[in-house]
Amino acid sequence: MAAARPAKLPVGTLKRFDAAASMDPQEMPEQTWCNTDGTTFDTRVGPGYSSNKRKEPSKQCIYECVAIDLFSTDAKISHVARLMELPGDKLDDSGNDGYLPRTFVVNCQIPNYACENAIWGVCAGDGVGYSLVFYFCLSAYGREVVARRGRLISAADSEDSDLYGTLDGSSHSTPRHSKPGSRRGSNSGNSQAAAAAAAAASAGSSSSATPSPPYEKDNPACFTSHAEPSDAAVRLLHNFTLSEEGSELRQRFKAMTRLVNLDSAGLGGATKRIVTMYNGTPFLIRTCSVFWRGDTYFEVDVDVHRFSYAARVGLNGVKERIKDVVFDFGFVIEGHSDFELPENMLGAVRLSKLDLSLAKPFKG
Numbered sequence: 397m398a399a400a401r402p403a404k405l406p407v408g409t410l411k412r413f414d415a416a417a418s419m420d421p422q423e424m425p426e427q428t429w430c431n432t433d434g435t436t437f438d439t440r441v442g443p444g445y446s447s448n449k450r451k452e453p454s455k456q457c458i459y460e461c462v463a464i465d466l467f468s469t470d471a472k473i474s475h476v477a478r479l480m481e482l483p484g485d486k487l488d489d490s491g492n493d494g495y496l497p498r499t500f501v502v503n504c505q506i507p508n509y510a511c512e513n514a515i516w517g518v519c520a521g522d523g524v525g526y527s528l529v530f531y532f533c534l535s536a537y538g539r540e541v542v543a544r545r546g547r548l549i550s551a552a553d554s555e556d557s558d559l560y561g562t563l564d565g566s567s568h569s570t571p572r573h574s575k576p577g578s579r580r581g582s583n584s585g586n587s588q589a590a591a592a593a594a595a596a597a598s599a600g601s602s603s604s605a606t607p608s609p610p611y612e613k614d615n616p617a618c619f620t621s622h623a624e625p626s627d628a629a630v631r632l633l634h635n636f637t638l639s640e641e642g643s644e645l646r647q648r649f650k651a652m653t654r655l656v657n658l659d660s661a662g663l664g665g666a667t668k669r670i671v672t673m674y675n676g677t678p679f680l681i682r683t684c685s686v687f688w689r690g691d692t693y694f695e696v697d698v699d700v701h702r703f704s705y706a707a708r709v710g711l712n713g714v715k716e717r718i719k720d721v722v723f724d725f726g727f728v729i730e731g732h733s734d735f736e737l738p739e740n741m742l743g744a745v746r747l748s749k750l751d752l753s754l755a756k757p758f759k760g
Contacts, residue, residue, distance in 0.1 A: 402479075404479060404480055404481040405479055405480050405481065405759075405760055406480075406481050407463040407465055407480050407481060407482070407483060407529075407531055408463035408464070408465065409464075409465045409466055409467070409755075409756045410427065410428065410429055410463075410464040410465065410466050410747075410750075411425075411427060411428050411429075412428065412429060412430065412463075412464075413425055413428035413429065413430050413748070414430055414431075415430045415746070417433060421656045421657055421722040421746070421748070422657060422722065424722060424746070424748035424749070425748065425749075426719065426748060426749040426750075426751065427748070427749065427750060427751055427754060428747075428748050429461070429464050429745055429746060429747045429748065430745070430746050431457070431460050431461050431743075431744065431745060431746070432724050432726075432744045432745060432746040433456075433744070434454045434455065434456050434457035434726070434740075434741035434743075434744050435453045435454055435455065435456065436453070436724075436744075437453070437454050437652060437726050437728075437741050437744060438451040438452060438453060438454070439451060439452070439453075439454040439728060439738060439739035439740065439741065440730070440731055440737055440738065440739045441737055441738040441739070442731075442733075442734040442737035442738065443734045443737075444734070445731075445734075445737055446732075452738070454728070454738075454739065454740055454741040455537070455738075455740050455741075456535065456537040456741075457535055457537070457538070457740075457741045457742065457743045457744055458496075458534065458535060458537070458538035458541065458629065458630065458633065458740055458741070458742055458743070459500050459532035459533060459534055459535055459538055459742055459743040460532065460533065460534075460535035460536075460538075460743065461530055461531065461532050461743055461745045462483045462531055462532070462533050463483055463531040464528070464529065464530055464531070464745070464747075465527070465528075465529040465531075465756070466526060466527075466528055466529075466750065466752075466754075466755045466756065467526060467527045467529070467755055467756055467757070467758035468508075468524075468525075468526055468752075468755040468756065468757050468758065469505075469524065469525055469526060469527055469757075469758050470524055471522050471523065471524070471525075472505045472522050472525065472527075472699065472701060473503075473505070473527050473758055473760065474503070474505075474686060474688075474697050475688045475695060475697070476501065476503050476527065476529055476695070476760065477499070477501045477503075477688060477690060477693045477695040478688070478690065479760040480531075482498070482499040482501075482531065482692065482693055483499060483531055483533055484497070484498030484499030484531075484533045484534075484692060484693065485498060485499070485692055487533055491539055491542060491543035492534060492539065492542050492543070494692075495542055495545070495630075495634055496534065496538070496542060496630070496633060496634060496637065497637055497689075497692065497693050497694040498533065498534075498692040498693065499531055499532065499533055499692060499693040499694075500531075500532040500533075500693070500694055500695075500696075500742065500743070501529065501530065501531055501532070501693055501694070501695040501696070502529070502530040502532070502695075502696050502698060502725075502727060502743075503527055503528075503529045503530075503695060503696070503697045503698065504527065504528040504529070504530075504698045504700060505525060505526075505527055505697060505698065505699050505700055505701060506525050506526045506527070506528060506700045506701075506711070507520075507523060507524075507525045507700060507701045507708065508523075508524050508525040508526060508715075508752075509523045509524055509525070510712070511705065511708050511709055511712060519701075519702070519705070520701070521701050521702060522701055523701070525701070526752060526755055527758065530725070530743070530745060532742070532743045538630075541627060541630055542630055545627050545630060545631075628731065628735065628736055628737055628738065628740075629729070629731070629736075629738065629739055629740030630740070631736075632648075632729050632731055632736045633729050633742065636648060636649070636729050637689065637694045641687065646685075646687060647680065647682045648680070648729050648730040648732075649680070649681050649685060649696055649727070649729060649730075650678050650679065650680050650681070650727070650728050650729065650730045651678070651679060651681055651698065651725065651726070651727055652676060652677070652678045652679075652724075652725070652726040652727075652728070653674070653675070653676070653723060653724070653725055653726075654675060654676040654723060654724040654726070655671055655675050655721060655722075655723045656722040656723055656724060656746070657720075657721065657722045658671065658672065658675060674707065678728070678730075680730065681696075681698055683702065684698065684699045684700070684702040684703055685697060685698055685699065686699065715752070718749070718750050718751075718752060719749050719750065719751050720749060721749065721750075722746065722747070722748050722749065723746070723747055724744060724745065724746050724747075725744065725745050725747070726741055726743070726744040726745075727741070727742045727743050727744070728740070728741050728742050729742060
């Protein structure tokens with residue numbers, strides 16, 4: 397007889413408090429959290445971000461946080477999603493149909509031991525600490541965007557496009573006219589224009605129509621879709637969750653940590669200088685992350701044990717006063733090309749005055 401599977405653990409050891417947008421962060425109760433407005437974060441926009449570095453307020457978050465756990469641990473815990481009752485499994489997935497994970501989990505593994513000596517010490521990399529686990533499900537905005545995402549079609553494959561048939565495996569190809577019999581080619585006005593252009597060319601006329609641009613895999617003009625431009629972030633997130641371990645896309649997960657009450661948190665001078673330096677600055681979690689993909693979920697384990705020495709020193713300084721601190725966490729997938737922009741916040745959460753001594757021991 398097969399052994400019974402262990403029961404999944406309920407989520408939500410931290411209490412949710414839905415604060416009004418105008419509420420003073422200092423007035424939020426201790427040991428609580430709420431979703432925060434994605435539009436308060438500036439994210440990359442195109443075209444030409446690589447040269448102009450322009451950012452604008454994000455649209456609303458694609459996901460909303462529905463539960464948070466704070467666990468104390470003897471060592472790092474990984475892949476917690478497999479052990480938990482995931483909230484997304486209980487929600488209606490119509491309109492999404494598995495395009496994005498029902499539950500997006502971010503598991504922050506936080507050390508609770510002294511940093512090594514700055515000169516000759518070696519980073520321990522593991523030990524006692526905490527896991528701060530966020531469980532995100534699609535927001536109302538995210539469900540709307542995903543439901544009307546449309547079907548993305550390469551212009552090189554669309555008979556209605558001047559770029560039909562131009563993709564031959566290279567990033568640049570010479571545009572050709574539409575195939576005879578296509579809807580574009582069968583249009584009498586287009587046929588007459590083509591005939592006139594051919595006659596002008598044969599007569600040596602110097603006038604000619606502006607040629608179509610060559611096909612470029614990162615050029616948004618070379619794709620057609622019924623989706624809104626904001627779907628760029630949804631497409632990028634979809635590709636990110638399906639990408640393979642070690643792929644370039646897996647290095648695009650980006651976090652933002654923002655201490656909201658910096659001046660009233662009672663931080664010491666050195667700690668305050670370090671926190672101010674990093675406060676609200678996006679950072680890629682390239683070498684300190686592990687990813688897990690299940691049938692209905694995607695999990696990112698953020699290994700703070702392996703953060704830089706300066707970042708861990710700053711964190712240790714904040715931990716001493718964390719019961720006085722209100723801070724925001726935000727997550728986004730970094731966009732590079734115009735085709736992947738504008739970025740859109742994946743999710744954003746505000747945490748209020750956590751007492752780490754109240755963390756629940758993890759018993760998974």
